[in-house]
Amino acid sequence: MTTRSEGMQPHHPELPPLTPIRGGHHRCTKCDRIIYSDPKVAVAAIIPMDGGIVLLKRAIEPQLGKWSFPSGYVDRGEKLEKALEREVLEECGLVVDVIGLVGVYSDEGQAVVLVVYHADVVDGELMAGDETSDARVYAVDAMPELAFEHDDRIVQDWLEGLGMRRQ
The missing domain is CATH 3.90.79.10 (Nucleoside Triphosphate Pyrophosphohydrolase)
Known part of the structure; x- marks a missing residue:
């Protein structure tokens, strides 16, 4: 797991940890939402x-x-x-x-x-x-x-x- 990267928009007020997945993106450990690391x-x-x-x-x-x-x-x-x-x-x-x-x-x-x-x-x-x-x-x-x-x-x-x- 990783913590929130710079530039990622929070979608939970408590900022849960993220799990790295393919393409440099992350998945929220609380709701399974994919957080895209956009250019x-x-x-x-x-x-x-x-x-x-x-x-x-x-x-x-x-x-x-x-x-x-x-x-x-x-x-x-x-x-x-x-x-x-x-x-x-x-x-x-x-x-x-x-x-x-x-x-x-x-x-x-x-x-x-x-x-x-x-x-x-x-x-x-x-x-x-x-x-x-x-x-x-x-x-x-x-x-x-x-x-x-x-x-x-x-x-x-x-x-x-x-x-x-x-x-």
């Missing part, structure tokens, strides 16, 4: 600006000190595009308009499903937010090493969507 949805933005794209240097784990796109988790009940607009404003001070979907990314064994959008700047000034230590615009062919394994694939997918290829 967490995150959003990220590729934001073209001044001939490059906006990248942020992460001030938090995972990948502290590495560069990535403005991104963050979607709150329960929040529309994906609104979550993206909120996260971009919080992380780098930009107000954006969501233009279109770049792709949806997930990796075997990982709990996060990442939904990436192309977004254009409509207002604001690029600056580091609370979870970032720096915010810069990099040309696609001069980007620093990116934080996450799928980040290069995301850039390539975005370029292909524009009818371009990475050099």
Whole structure:
């Protein structure tokens, strides 16, 4: 048996122990209900600006000190595009308009499903937010090493969507 995992919704006030079952899910020892360990949805933005794209240097784990796109988790009940607009404003001070979907990314064994959008700047000034230590615009062919394994694939997918290829 195991105790309640982070993110699982209680269905009994006294929080009975759970028994692990297939697929990373759990079964309540009191009522036999299956508690699903659903993935967490995150959003990220590729934001073209001044001939490059906006990248942020992460001030938090995972990948502290590495560069990535403005991104963050979607709150329960929040529309994906609104979550993206909120996260971009919080992380780098930009107000954006969501233009279109770049792709949806997930990796075997990982709990996060990442939904990436192309977004254009409509207002604001690029600056580091609370979870970032720096915010810069990099040309696609001069980007620093990116934080996450799928980040290069995301850039390539975005370029292909524009009818371009990475050099």
